[in-house]
Amino acid sequence: MSKEITSREENYAQWYNDLVIKGGLADYSAVKGCMVIKPYGFALWEKMRDELDRMFKETGHENAYFPLFIPKSFLSKEAAHVEGFAKECAVVTHYRLKNDPNGGGIIVDPEAKLEEELIVRPTSETIIWNTYKTWIQSYRDLPLLINQWANVVRWEMRTRLFLRTTEFLWQEGHTAHATAEEAIEESQLMLRVYADFVENYMAVPIIRGVKTASERFAGAVETYCIEAMMQDGKALQAGTSHFLGQNFARAFDVKFSDRQNKLEYVWATSWGVSTRLVGALVMAHSDDEGLILPPRIAPIQVVIVPIYKGDERKELLDAKGIEITAGLKKMGIRVKFDNNDNNRPGWKFAEYEKKGVPVRVALGLRDLDNNTIEIARRDTREKMSVPMENFNDKIEKLLTDIQESMYRKALAFRDAHITRADNWDEFARLLDTKGGFISAHWDGTAETEESIKEQLKATIRCIPLNNPAEEGLCIFSGKPSHQRVLFARAY
């Protein structure tokens, strides 16, 4: 891990500029705050999406799709929800354009004003619950376990590539249950699914917890979250799962008859992760040379680069390259044989390093003569020349090693950046110097939380699940506290 670039926040912007935009992940579009995701970046998102989708289905969920446009009146039905999102909604007011009668360009046709404005979804709870009302009558209709892959729009004042774009891609699960216990279990189950994915596929360690009341999702009773740590010591919320109680059922009048034929409001959850995960991946693993992708979600796991010497035995090198490519493909490894003659080997080495391809294999005349091959791993930048024997097994083992070692490295970093603080000066000093999570006592009030946020820009990231009880005094107010919580500066 390189010191200069990982130690300061502003360098992340540099990573994005050099690696994400120019390096092939994204580009700014004309629409402020939105991003164009280039093919390589999208392939990465697709890989993540596919794994998550599989996990959702394995836990009994189905996909559906709901409209992009939400009638304004829907949004106002749940009080906390509208308060949370009203300030950041894009609104459709007209449905037609026409030529400007005064010449020049094209204008919005004032005749085509919508009777009721449409909101571009910032999240879909309202339109989905409006639909669930017609789908749910009996306990036999429950649980209803649905997920949607979609884009949403939140008109944030300030955007940050991948972490907070105006439009972003995500999935949102929305479930309905007969009992509170079942709904709580569902929201916890989905948190476990997210944790499993982020840790085991993205190789990013996370802390599971619940949000404090003021950090809770608008309309939720409880918000479970996974919090990750970036290389600059700032925290990033990587995913959330909400227990919504009966709030949306009441707002949209979704009732069911239970076994005793009693009418009861259903219990709800919602949960989501977004393209923000791509940002998490970049900021958790990259180094000065570019991205470092964990093998399990890398769009290309192995790249094979032939090294030609003029036309000498070129056909032989190509044949060998194609042969080992086919062999790896047969094992289910995502491999690219780059025999494009427009770029020289050195150019390709740098290019695939920048793109974070976990393993690079180089094949030259020297190798043909000695029956060897050169294997280089991206994460440690180690390079070795090995005999061709058991090549496929070596690659497979290497991919597993890289996956594990990337996780271990990130975990060691994360654990080294969880620090206890027992007084205010130390708390402030840690935030300014070391960063990371700071485990400290809190009196449980929103006022204290707010004051700390104002003074030090640190927020309570979460109250960890299974948090041990511990008597102490609040870091800020000095009032009694019964447990430590995790503070951090966050994205």
Place this chain on the structure above:
RNA sequence: CGGGGCGUAGCGUAGCCCGGUUAUCGCGCCUGGUUUGGGACCAGGAGGUCGCAAGUUCGAAUCUUGCCGCCCCGACCA
């Protein structure tokens, strides 16, 4: 919405203060050749409403005014 900064080729820029030949340089692009074990080299070439508009002037990338756009910082936030 506040506070800063910036608009010159596909990208990054010099020139502007102090107006004056054909608007600078690098990357990229095109052609030809030599190359290929860590981002090649040589030669030649194409590419510009200097953000837009008005004004001052013999003359404006440069000065003035208005407008537009973008970036950074803050409030907001997955």
